[in-house]
Amino acid sequence: MTDNAKNPPAADGLILVLGATGKTGRRLVTRLRDQGRVVRAASRSGETRFDWYDRATWAPVLDGVTALYLVGPPEPGPIADFVDRAAAAGVRRFVVLSARGIEVFGDSFEPSMAEAERVVREAGVDWTVIRPNNFSQNFDEDIFADALREGRLALPVGDVPEPFIDVHDIAEVAAALLTEDGHTGRVYELSGPRALSFAEAVAELAQAWGRPMRFEHITADAYTAELTAAEVPAAPARALADVLAWLTEGHNATPTTGVRDVLGRDPRDFSEYAKTSAPSERPL
Numbered sequence: 001m002t003d004n005a006k007n008p009p010a011a012d013g014l015i016l017v018l019g020a021t022g023k024t025g026r027r028l029v030t031r032l033r034d035q036g037r038v039v040r041a042a043s044r045s046g047e048t049r050f051d052w053y054d055r056a057t058w059a060p061v062l063d064g065v066t067a068l069y070l071v072g073p074p075e076p077g078p079i080a081d082f083v084d085r086a087a088a089a090g091v092r093r094f095v096v097l098s099a100r101g102i103e104v105f106g107d108s109f110e111p112s113m114a115e116a117e118r119v120v121r122e123a124g125v126d127w128t129v130i131r132p133n134n135f136s137q138n139f140d141e142d143i144f145a146d147a148l149r150e151g152r153l154a155l156p157v158g159d160v161p162e163p164f165i166d167v168h169d170i171a172e173v174a175a176a177l178l179t180e181d182g183h184t185g186r187v188y189e190l191s192g193p194r195a196l197s198f199a200e201a202v203a204e205l206a207q208a209w210g211r212p213m214r215f216e217h218i219t220a221d222a223y224t225a226e227l228t229a230a231e232v233p234a235a236p237a238r239a240l241a242d243v244l245a246w247l248t249e250g251h252n253a254t255p256t257t258g259v260r261d262v263l264g265r266d267p268r269d270f271s272e273y274a275k276t277s278a279p280s281e282r283p284l
Contacts, residue, residue, distance in 0.1 A: 015179075016062065016068045021043040022071060024174065028069060052077075067091065068094050068095070070095065070097065073112055079112070096113075097130060100191070100252045152216060163196075166270075173188065210278070220238075
């Protein structure tokens, strides 16, 4: 057996996907497997159990892994230890999911993502960071879905536009970074091709989905109050309100070239997402 066979290139070995039941993770797993890659899908509730706060789960998920999609824990803390353990176990390529604007608001609003970036940069490993804009799928799968189900999305974001990105594009970019060479030490900001306000986005969705829905701008305090009334804990409610209010400064409003830089094509437009995500007989 040759040394190369003992230590296959990161692109050809076992790929570990953390957060494999999340919006980006589950699509990334599907894409990699469609390409014939060997993937270990790990999460607290999924094919392979992984818990950031249960260190007994670390060694089993890292065994034999050469490349890793790193989605950090809800709170910072164990990331540095995990990355050290992963590097010692033979993981040579790390692709980190971060967020656009992290260099400005990271330690205040997304400390786990900010820490993940710092840790991999200092770990002496092959790393790449992706920083996407707001996900298009937040409207039908996550934080905005319940509000839209009721017909009203109220946020402290004003009229500043956002180039929403389809999570399928994020997954495709991540797959390329995990399996292709030439991206070491790069940070890719990922956005959609067109910036539109939340009001314009809701209007497009209302037309595509055939539902009466409207957008309303409210203050960060009012949004926090609405979230806490819906039983969201006060601290994360305020943090989310502050992140959304921060968008009104326009830091993330300009579309980027990140998707094209990696994939050689333009990202999917929001209108495509709106049409393909339209609910039929199932609830929103």
